[in-house]
Amino acid sequence: MMQPALSPKTLAKTRLEDRQRRAWEQAALELTYPDPRDVPAWRGFVDASTAIARKYLPAEEAERLHEFFSPDGPDALLIENLPVDPVLSPAPSDGRRPGSKTAVSEAVIAGLIESHATIISYSNEKAGAPIHEIAPATGLEQVPSSSGRVRFPCHTDVALLAPHFSPRGLLLYGLRNENSAPTSILPLERVLDAARPALTASLEKPIFRHPAPASFELALSVTAPVVWRDKHGAPRIAVQTHAVQPVNAEAGAAISELREILAALEPERVVVAPATALLFKNDRVLHGRSAFRGERWLQRAYFTDSIERFRAATGGGPGNFAFDARQLISTR
């Protein structure tokens, strides 16, 4: 089924000029990446990165970013020709940040997000690192996850903690992408437009079991809806379409029908190339990717606009950004 490219209302795009990128890169090269478990050191890095981003992000790109983080802004934003580390090691195969890496990409990620929102992580995933290395990991290539190479069907991240404690959005940053493996983006509206009213009604019922993502060290699941309405009446979604389980026959039929719709819809394919940031709202679009070959190394950060809610639910102190999903589940 062919469909038109996503409108700017859904996916906005912008690009820095070379001289702007170089100036930002030089400033970011002065920063040292901290041990993020050291909360004050992490906060110092974030504040410095945010100050640099405010100084060097050109006005037009800053406006696009502001619009993305606004309630009525686009669901996704692509920013190209951002600063990159001048020397990069090969992609890590152990999921860990190479110790020799300079901190340019992390400074860009933190600077773009923290001028409008707060980076969060989960202590049950990638040791609570605020910025994740997304590259095939030895022994996990066949797992549909951020550590695999196989097809990763459309999903939202951390669906079992929706709506209050899943990430509001994600930023993916390209470091290496040898064969231009694309990331798929599918707006929720397109899914709901294709769904019969009876299917949408089923998806809004709490009859679906959401397991923890494969990247989590957590054998837990939560029973909840797939689609819900926010306080403004706008639809939101949380689902791993390959892993969600039915609680009853109605849910089983709804999952089958949802998968049929997703198979028929053509998502937007966006290449997160080196020096490119893709930001999107985790409960407004589904994302995924095809199987890929060759080297691919992205970095990922989750963000929220409600960090105080996380801290209140877990007793986390000021500056705390890594939360235990088990604690969040018990209060969701």
Ligand SMILES: [Fe+2]
């Ligand atoms: Fe994902």
